[in-house]
Amino acid sequence: MTSVMWFRRDLRIEDNIALSQAFEKSEKLILLFQVNPEQFLNNSMNHAAFFTSVLHLKKVIEEEGMHLQILFGDVKESFEQLKETVSDWSAIYFNQDEKGYGKKRDDEMRAFFKDNQIQVHSYLDHYLHGAYEIQNNAGDLYKVFTPYYNKWIELDKPTPIKVEIDSQKVVKEKLFEENEQKLEKLVEDAQLNIDYNPGTEAAKEQLKIFIEERLDDYKIGRDFPNQDKTSRLSQHLRTGEIGIRTVWAAVKAETSNESQQTFLKELGWRDFYHMVYAANPEQKDKPIKEQFAHIQWDNDEEQFEKWTQGKTGYPIVDAAMRQLNTLGWMHNRLRMIVASFLTKDLLIDWRKGEQYFQQMLTDYDPSNNIGGWQWAASTGTDAVPYFRIFNPTTQSEKYDKSGDFIREFVPELKAVKNKYIHAPEKMSQEEQKEVGVIIGEDYPHPIVNHSYARKRAISVYEESKDIKH
Template sequence: MTSIMWFRRDLRLEDNQALAHALNNSEKLILLFQVNPKQFLENSINQQAFFASVAHFRKKVNQKLHLQILYGEPLDCFNRIKKEIPNWNHIYFNRDECGFGFTRDEAAKIFFRQNEIAVHDFLDAHLHSAQEIKTLSNDFYKVFTPYYRNWLQRPKPQPIKVAMDQKKMVSATLFPEDEKRFSDYLTTLKISPSTSVGQQAAKEKLNQFIAKNLSDYTENRDIPIKNATSHLSRYLRTGEISIRTVWQAVQEAEDSLGKETFQKELCWRDFYTMIYAANPQQKEQPIQKNFSFIQWENNEEQFRQWKDGLTGYPIVDAAMRQLKETGWMHNRLRMIVASFLTKDLLIDWRWGEQYFQQMLVDYDPASNIGGWQWAASTGTDAVPYFRIFNPTTQSKKFDPSGDFIRHYVPELANVPDDLIHQPEKMSAPQQRMTNTLIGKNYPAPIVNHQLARKRAIAAYEMSKDWAKSNYE
């Protein structure tokens, strides 16, 4: 009996549900990673970061075993394998529950059934499946707090022991041309495969967070300059660390308010996956149909200024430059820049979501789409449309001394604390003294927040009125 272990976003040999079951139930096992040509074409920071992790995983696996690389659409790849290995009759993988991954898996299952290949798929990326936690009336939750209460009281899965057995592994390279094509692609990556990737790096990040930042997480998590968040999102996205391993490590830590708060953050991952599974069109359409008729301004020049960190709002500019420089952005800042794009600039949230998809090394479809719909007030349990972040107020609250701003916006390095959040208020002599010339080496605000706020509220209310007349 020959089986395949199909790796996707579970790039680890430890605590891996599908791999553990495959090893326990197979006579011969092929370790497989399939590369979709569309991923090569995209060549975004997101994809480069993901393939840097794949490259690291492949290198580690190939030290003792062999990870087969196949290039092509999934069904084409499986057809080739079936012709090469006629006695292949079992496949193991950790399932995706929403988005592209879900669609891919459903199509693959049809092929497997037609070819009499037994499918063994497992929940691995989350603590609870998208279908597991529902209301008393068996509906999907729409509000986070009651979902969290239900989620918290349920037992959590424990890490899985994987008993590696080299004798079962197929070590011969099945498709050398595909392997060469992948190796050639890796030479084009701007992100090095050695840059903080892999199981060991993920474990070190987890241990460091628990030792240094977990207990004070509640107080410090919203302050970007303190860098007090876990930075585990990248590794959870690629599966270089298991969510079960993270949960167990957190549970073993001393009780604290920070521990409780971080548990809630882990729950958001499951919540947003559930929301995406319940609303499969949410990447293209607002969940709240009342806001389907918003007349977005979609000013392309202002969108470019937002992407480049040239809005004249220092906290927004610092955040966007952090994203461009590092491929990551602090969560509080993600909320601020999303609110600014959708409410202050009145630019379609889908533009921002797609840009984050390209730029984030920790891009997770369910969480990213959910976060953008939350900020745009179009999603489930979203911020009310009339509650609009004031970027200056947010800046003063979460970067009071301006240290984070100065780090990413060096044009403002000499601006005093009392003016760092609104440098346009400096007098001409102050601008010359600080070498910050508004309109020359740092822009004036591209919109007036108070006027933009009124415009946004009017646009949302008009959409509600149109929806009422169209849907009734």
């Protein structure tokens, strides 16, 4: 009898619960990845990066003397094709999803597997704790992070899983060669023109660098975009190229200090946002806070375009957006600044920003991204209060004091002196000529006055609160 290991966002052969169980319990095993074109985002660095990682996994599996089969097309039709091809297929192993598209797909496919007498073995693997594992004393899911975290941190964390690979069990014959060619063409056509380093070995090296060179400074250093003090593990965690248990165990083994505790707390936020999405399945399209369901967004398309291009006239916002467009990644402090600017200063619907990040981020994770956008827009659970609005200029002065980050990504401001780097429009015409930057020609005037925008946003949010729901 043949079993199937269905890879999803667990693109690794180490510390993988479903794969470990599949090898242990199967006589004959098919390793498989299913590509559903309906999920594609065109011109998306997000998907170009993800499928590059899938191809990398395929290569790693082949180097181990095994083979990764590729199904391509509608999920159900793909597995029907597999059943026709492999008539003795009787069991499937996978790491399940508890939210979003993945949960919907898993629910539908469980019915298919049952109808075809295929035993399902599914596991929770992508998070330290499942979405429904941590509840308050009344048996409800938490809505606020701090009490959630206080319970979360007290629980024992799972340890890395040993995978005993037996390549002799794996079906090496190419069952769907044309699908493998389709995947290769998909990655080729996507043209991922960024420095993207996929795979488990790259992830483990990144974890090692973080622990040895950055962890001790993490608590403070993580807020400064011109300092490379973040873990940069988000890309590998979203693909599952490294297991969350591996990351937890490695960091937990280090000397306990404030920076170590701060990073471990970030892993708590990761679990929290996963739980929030599971509890609020419509949160990608709907605000969690009902009182902000009727905000009168301005949604100026021209201003939105200037935001996406990094041409708002606010140097820290522009540098952040250009970092995103250039690298497919943005520093976390900057994610908060640009999200606040879009939703509060420009009064543009947070969903537009969330979708743009979905397209551009190589570390796009729906739970974290939606959670972060609803936090910034004050529409989510445990979100920033609606009247707390980041001032982009003071944020810039605080977190990029000397303007090094701005100059890196907004090169037209390279010659601007430190005293003007955060607000170059304050230069006199003589000073503009002196540094070769004419505001309004070489670099835009601010597209909105922050002081005015702040008052407008508070007023609009308060009007939404007053509408009867």
